[in-house]
Amino acid sequence: MATVTIQKLRKNYGAIPVLHGIDLAIADGQFVSLVGASGCGKSTLLRMIAGLESVTAGTIDLNGRVINDVSPKDRDIAMVFQNYALYPHMTVAQNMGFSLHLRKESPARIDQAVKETAALLGLSNYLDRYPKALSGGQRQRVAMGRAIVRHPQVFLFDEPLSNLDAKLRVQMRIEIRTLQRRLGTTAIYVTHDQMEAMTMSDLIVVMNGGRIEQVGAPIDVYDRPANLFVATFIGSPAMNLIEGVLEHEQGLSQVRVGGQRIAMGRRIDLAAAAPVVMGIRPEHLALAPAQGLEFTLPFKVDLIEPTGAESHVYGQTGSTSIVAALSRKDDLQLGQAVHLRGQCEHIHLFDKATGARLD
Amino acid sequence: MRKLTLHYLGRAGFALAVLVLLLWSLGPVYWAVLTSFTDPRDMLSEHLSLWPQHPTLEHFAKLFGASSASQGNEVQSVWPQFSRAFVNSLVTSAAATLVTLAAAAFGGYAFVRLRFPGRDLLFGLVVASMAVPAYTVMIPLYRLMISLHLIDTYLGVTLIYVSAFLPLALWLMRSVYQSLPVALEEAAWLDGAGRTYTLVRIVLPLAAPGLIATAILTFLSAWGQFMVPLVFSPSLATKSLTVLIPEFVTRNYVDYGLMNAAGVVAMLPPVLLVIFLNRFLVRGLIAGATK
Ligand SMILES: Nc1ncnc2c1ncn2[C@@H]1O[C@H](COP(=O)(O)OP(=O)(O)OP(=O)(O)O)[C@@H](O)[C@H]1O
Ligand SMILES: [Mg+2]
Numbered sequence: 001m002a003t004v005t006i007q008k009l010r011k012n013y014g015a016i017p018v019l020h021g022i023d024l025a026i027a028d029g030q031f032v033s034l035v036g037a038s039g040c041g042k043s044t045l046l047r048m049i050a051g052l053e054s055v056t057a058g059t060i061d062l063n064g065r066v067i068n069d070v071s072p073k074d075r076d077i078a079m080v081f082q083n084y085a086l087y088p089h090m091t092v093a094q095n096m097g098f099s100l101h102l103r104k105e106s107p108a109r110i111d112q113a114v115k116e117t118a119a120l121l122g123l124s125n126y127l128d129r130y131p132k133a134l135s136g137g138q139r140q141r142v143a144m145g146r147a148i149v150r151h152p153q154v155f156l157f158d159e160p161l162s163n164l165d166a167k168l169r170v171q172m173r174i175e176i177r178t179l180q181r182r183l184g185t186t187a188i189y190v191t192h193d194q195m196e197a198m199t200m201s202d203l204i205v206v207m208n209g210g211r212i213e214q215v216g217a218p219i220d221v222y223d224r225p226a227n228l229f230v231a232t233f234i235g236s237p238a239m240n241l242i243e244g245v246l247e248h249e250q251g252l253s254q255v256r257v258g259g260q261r262i263a264m265g266r267r268i269d270l271a272a273a274a275p276v277v278m279g280i281r282p283e284h285l286a287l288a289p290a291q292g293l294e295f296t297l298p299f300k301v302d303l304i305e306p307t308g309a310e311s312h313v314y315g316q317t318g319s320t321s322i323v324a325a326l327s328r329k330d331d332l333q334l335g336q337a338v339h340l341r342g343q344c345e346h347i348h349l350f351d352k353a354t355g356a357r358l359d
Numbered sequence: 360m361r362k363l364t365l366h367y368l369g370r371a372g373f374a375l376a377v378l379v380l381l382l383w384s385l386g387p388v389y390w391a392v393l394t395s396f397t398d399p400r401d402m403l404s405e406h407l408s409l410w411p412q413h414p415t416l417e418h419f420a421k422l423f424g425a426s427s428a429s430q431g432n433e434v435q436s437v438w439p440q441f442s443r444a445f446v447n448s449l450v451t452s453a454a455a456t457l458v459t460l461a462a463a464a465f466g467g468y469a470f471v472r473l474r475f476p477g478r479d480l481l482f483g484l485v486v487a488s489m490a491v492p493a494y495t496v497m498i499p500l501y502r503l504m505i506s507l508h509l510i511d512t513y514l515g516v517t518l519i520y521v522s523a524f525l526p527l528a529l530w531l532m533r534s535v536y537q538s539l540p541v542a543l544e545e546a547a548w549l550d551g552a553g554r555t556y557t558l559v560r561i562v563l564p565l566a567a568p569g570l571i572a573t574a575i576l577t578f579l580s581a582w583g584q585f586m587v588p589l590v591f592s593p594s595l596a597t598k599s600l601t602v603l604i605p606e607f608v609t610r611n612y613v614d615y616g617l618m619n620a621a622g623v624v625a626m627l628p629p630v631l632l633v634i635f636l637n638r639f640l641v642r643g644l645i646a647g648a649t650k
Contacts, residue, residue, distance in 0.1 A: 052545050072548040079549050085542035089564045099550035146550070 002063055002153035002186045003028050004049065009058035011044055011210075018044050020210045021058065026188065026203070031180055033197035034190045035233070036207030042190040045207075046156050049188065050079050062153060078147035079156040083163070084139045086131040092118070092142050093127040099150040117149040120179070137168045144176070148183065155180065155187040162192065169193075173200055194234055198222070206230045224348075228355040231279045231348060237312055240285075240322040242278045242297075243352065246270055255349070258318045265293045265344045268358050270351060276358065279348035282312065285324035285340040293344040299324070301336045388626070394619040395419070402615055418616035422624065437607065441621060443595050444603040449628065450513055451588075451599065452581035455520035459528045459577045462521065464570060467532030468558055472544070482533070489526045497590060504591060511596050519587050524577045531576070535569030536562065571636045582629050600625045 004026040011019040019041045026032050034042040047053040049060055051072035059066045067075055078099075087095050093114050100110040118124045121141045131139055140160060147155055160176070161169045177200045180187045191197050197204050198218045206213045206221065206229070213233075214226040225231035225239075232238045244255040246268060253268040254261045255278055262278070270276070285297075299322070303314040306328065313332060314323045317340070324340055332338065349358040394402065398413040424436055469475075470482045500519065501510075509515030539562065547557040563570065588599040595603075604621045607614050 050545075050549060052548070072545070073551045073553060075549075077549065079546070081542050081546060083540070083542060085540065085546040087543060087546070087561060098547070098552075102551040102556070146546075150550075 001028055001184075004154060004186060004188070005059075005061040006045075006049075007059045007061070009045070009048065009060065010056045011041070011048060011053065012056045018210050019048075019056075022212055024205060024212065024215065026186060029184045029186055030202045031177065031187045031189065031200055032203045032205060033201040034188065034205045034207060035192070035194055035197045036213075037233070038192070040207045041210045042207055043158055046079075046158055046188060046190050049154070050077055050156055051075050076152050077154045077156060078150060078152035079158065080143045080147050080160045082159040084131075084143040086139060086142055086146075088131050091128050091130055092123060092134070092145075095131070095142055096145045096149050098146070103150075113149050114145075117145045120148070121145050121175075136163055137172070140164060140172060144179075148179065151183070152185065155185055155189075157187065157189040157191075159190055159192060161196065169196075176200070194236065198234070204234075206233060208233075224357065225279070226357050228277060228279075228350050231350065235281060237282050237323045237325070239279045239281050239348070240320075242280070242317065242320050242322070244276055244278055246272060246274045246276045248272050262295045262347070263293060263344055264347065264349065266359060268349055270358055275352040277350045277352050279350060280322075280342055280346060282323045282325040283310075284342045284346040285322075286326065286342065287330050287338060287340065290341045290343040294341055295344050295347070296339045296341050297322070299338050299340045301332050301334055301338070304332060304334065391619045391622045391626075394615055395623045397616065399616055418620035421617055422620045437617065437621075440595060440603060441600075441624075444598050444600045445625070447513075447588075447592070447595075447597050448582060448599040448601070448625070451516045451520065451597065452578050452628075454513065454517040455524065455581040456574055456578045458517065458521045459524050460570060460574050462525055463528035463532040463573060464563060464566070465558070466525075467529050468536055468562065470529065470533050471536040472541070482529075485526050486530055493523070493586065497586075501590060511592055511594050513597055516588060516591055516597055519591060520581045520584065523587070524580050528573045528577055531573050532566070532569060535566045539565055575633055575636055578632055579629055 004024075006022055006024040009019060009022040010017065022045060024032075034045060036042055044053060048055055051067070051070060055068045060068055062075065062077075087098065090098065093111075096114045096117060097110045100113055105113070114127070115124070118127055121144060123138065123141055123145060126134060126138060126142075131142065134142065140163070143160065157176075161172050164172060173196050176189075189196075189200065201218055203215060204218050204221050205215050208229050214221055214230045216224075221230060222234055225234060228241070232241065242257055244257040244262070247254050247256055247261070248267070251267055253264045253266065255264065255276060256262075257278070268276075297317040299315050299317050301313055301315045302321075305312040305314070309328075310325050311328055311330070312323055313326050313330075314321065316322070322340075326332070350356065351358055393409070393411060395418050396411045396414050396416070398411070398415045398417070401408065401412045404412075421437070422441060423438055470478060504510050504515050504519075507515070509518070543561055543565070544557050547561045552560065583601065584599065585601045588597070588602045592598045592602065600621070604618055604625065607618045607621065
């Protein structure tokens with residue numbers, strides 16, 4: 001039962017600033033993902049919450065108590081490391097029971113807790129093994145078990161699945177999420193994989209260069225990215241970006257791209273003639289006419305990637321490269337020229353100067 | 360064809376190198392063992408022999424006996440002196456090893472994982488002290504030991520050994536700790552362990568091969584020390600084997616047989632220690648910790 005509140009948190013390594021003022025409020029029981037490009041400070045933030053890195057400025061607050069100077073062993077926070085960090089000279093049972101042992105729980109109690117957790121994770125048959133005799137997935141589970149068995153205030157995960165193969169990754173992400181729901185423990189999860197972030201989280205935190213770009217529910221972040229960084233970071237294939245110039249006509253706005261004008265169907269609060277960037281997700285482009293207010297883009301096919309369910313069709317509109325996620329039935333040929341259509345309300349508009357969302 | 364010839368030449372060269380090395384290191388040992396079993400009359404013989412012509416245990420009898428005869432005369436037994444020096448060597452070497460190991464185990468860790476001002480400078484100085492020749496500090500050290508009343512005491516000799524061998528031991532242990540993943544320790548801290556508990560329960564077991572290597576090295580260095588006991592152990596109270604054995608040389612007669620019998624016995628503790636500790640030098644202890 002834990003809330004985590006982070007305010008104006010900064011981290012410098014020597015003279016190099018790595019986190020520039022992070023504000024984040026995490027409610028009890030929430031599953032929060034930190035995503036962002038490599039080197040943006042996700043691990044640093046997580047390790048500061050764990051107490052493994054010192055705080056340069058700002059506060060970290062656990063259940064209303066500032067824990068900046070509380071040592072890691074007294075924070076009651078468990079962490080699953082990317083490389084698992086199992087104690088190699090201890091058996092699975094000893095690894096999982098280590099924290100309980102330190103708390104001076106009775107051997108019978110430890111034994112029971114370890115057995116229950118092992119059963120939960122399908123590790124019952126491996127309790128007497130040493131880590132070196134386990135597969136990657138099993139080690140991952142032991143690392144999880146070590147965190148779960150002690151019922152901590154908060155779980156921290158630093159890319160726990162990145163060493164596993166794709167299939168196991170999907171399976172483990174479901175297991176982790178199910179387990180976390182069942183236990184109701186607040187969890188903070190660092191990942192490179194936006195698919196993991198989207199599917200597992202109550203809240204996604206998109207980071208970039210030591211700052212938070214956007215915080216929100218996965219769908220909200222996907223549907224209304226706050227800026228160009230988030231727009232291109234979340235979603236695969238990435239959102240198409242087309243540059244244009246804003247115009248206003250009869251209280252409604254439109255974007256001039258090349259020779260054509262694309263109506264927005266709404267009023268955008270920005271001076272006319274301002275350079276803007278239109279964002280359109282690949283799945284919002286189609287060959288068939290769209291419902292409601294429609295736009296069309298001339299399109300020349302360069303490359304088709306069949307993924308099975310749909311095809312990613314890469315090509316050019318004007319001088320801009322874009323990609324559309326089209327139905328397999330569309331049956332396009334390389335070099336073919338067509339018109340892609342979409343609904344105007346699916347267009348995201350960003351200020352080119354600031355990158356900020358405009359509506 | 361040419362390649363094959365080169366290959367065989369290479370192997371022959373390698374074999375030769377190994378042979379020379381073996382001769383170099385085992386030759387003296389063999390000679391000592393040989394001499395310790397050789398009849399005194401054969402020792403003075405003209406031709407060199409690689410095998411005792413008339414094997415005898417007389418030298419060992421003289422070493423261990425309550426009394427003994429030498430060239431027909433009853434002479435005083437050397438056993439009381441020898442056994443005393445043996446114990447002295449054991450006590451000082453073992454004490455020096457234990458103290459050095461404990462200090463290096465904790466100190467090396469501090470030099471790797473703790474942050475304190477001047478850490479690297481301090482470590483540099485410790486390592487640099489290895490370059491100071493022992494002879495230059497002998498006289499000041501002697502005066503220091505006199506004023507502390509530590510001449511000819513176990514404590515004094517042990518302290519000197521520790522000060523001499525600790526820098527290398529620290530250096531070794533520091534490299535061992537540097538090679539261990541810090542994530543294991545971080546995991547232990549998050550599990551609720553303090554610094555010392557983590558060091559003892561998590562780090563030291565994983566550093567065991569390094570600890571054992573350090574222990575062997577320290578013990579062998581202490582066991583073989585000559586100059587320190589020569590200067591600081593004037594009496595049998597703390598005199599070591601290395602100093603005692605050469606004293607078997609009397610004014611008129613060098614008893615090679617006895618000296619070598621004593622030397623062979625003196626070799627046993629280090630050999631046994633290495634064989635014993637080697638069993639714990641298991642490799643791959645760290646395997647499975649990560650990934
Ligand atoms: N000990 C350190 N000293 C100096 N700079 C550091 C240190 N640790 C991390 N950094 C820097 O801090 C920044 C953030 O690192 P961090 O490990 O938090 O990134 P990350 O978002 O977790 O990246 P990844 O996704 O690759 O794991 C990086 O630019 C890194 O170079
Ligand atoms: Mg990281």
